Amino acid sequence: MNMNAEIPSLAKLAIAKIIERCEQLENNKDIEGMYAFMALFPRPILCELADNELIQKAWAQFCFYIGNYTEMYRTLKxxxxxxxxxxxxxxxxxxARYKEAAKQRGRNLDDAAKCRVRKKFPLPRTIRKRRHVFNKRSHPILREHFLSVLHNPYPDAATKKDLADQTGLTPMQVSNWFNNLRHRFFAANRT
DNA sequence: TCTTATGATTGTAG
DNA sequence: CTACAATCATAAGA
Known part of the structure; x- marks a missing residue:
């Protein structure tokens, strides 16, 4: 069986190994080990191939550590x-931005200068919170349930799990949805 | 571009 | 852990 399965290329094997090693180091909080490991890679080529957050993060941390800020910014972005x-x-x-600015002007930054630096170099979207949109069919299911049990809009764990399965959301997302709607629905009905 | 709707987080209380 | 209020951040709509 599985005739179509590709023989993993050397690169894929290597990447899998690297991810595994990174996970170990991350779990052990072995930062020095992580730096040493990352230092084995002269270029971020493998990081490009590995679409893996752990690797990207480790690489960025390593770049910060060795002071290659340009590469660090690129990775974060x-x-x-x-x-x-x-x-x-x-x-x-x-x-990193502070360090660069401090080096450029030859002395440490005060709070005002740091504030200016933050303004000048806003955080990229990739490291900020993002709101994600539920699948369209999730809303009718949740709303219908909410209305049908309006007298008691507090689904128990089993119901939440059921709704989560139906909508493809996580139980936490279902909880959030009910929390938000209860809050907004009942707040709107007060006055 | 400004506003609204909404998913997610935070802090509090139980 | 849960529910909740308040708030944040932003996707979508105007």
């Missing part, structure tokens, strides 16, 4: 990062 990485990457983005 060219990959969409998940929200749980945003804080860390935003800090890194600004820190």
């Amino acid at each position: 060219n990959h969409q990062f998940s929200h749980w990485n945003h804080q860390e990457l935003q800090t890194m983005w600004y820190e």
Whole structure:
């Protein structure tokens, strides 16, 4: 069976290995190890091939560490990062900008100067929160359920799971949706 | 470009 | 953990 499966190319194998290694280092919080590992790559070519957030993040951290800010900015701009990485990457983005500005003017920046730097170099969209739109068919399903149980619009865990399956959303997204709608619906009905 | 609608997050309380 | 209010950020609409 699986006659169509390609024999993994050397590159794919290599990338898989790299991702695996990065995961280990990340899990162990072995930052030094991560830098050492990243230093094995003279260029970010493998990172381009590996559409993997962990790799991109590790690469950006390494670039920050060695002071290759241009490459770091490029990496941050060219990959969409998940929200749980945003804080860390935003800090890194600004820190790099501060360092560059400080070097250019030959002394440390005060708060006002830092503020100017932040204004001048706004965070790229890739490391900021993004609102994503539900599939069109999700809304009618959720609304119908909400209206049908208006007397008790608090779905239990099983119902949430059921709705999540029907809509293709996560249970958390279903919860959020109900939270938001209850809030907005009942707020609108007060006065 | 400005406004609105809406998904997600944060902080609080239970 | 959950529900909730308040708020943020932004996709879509005007």
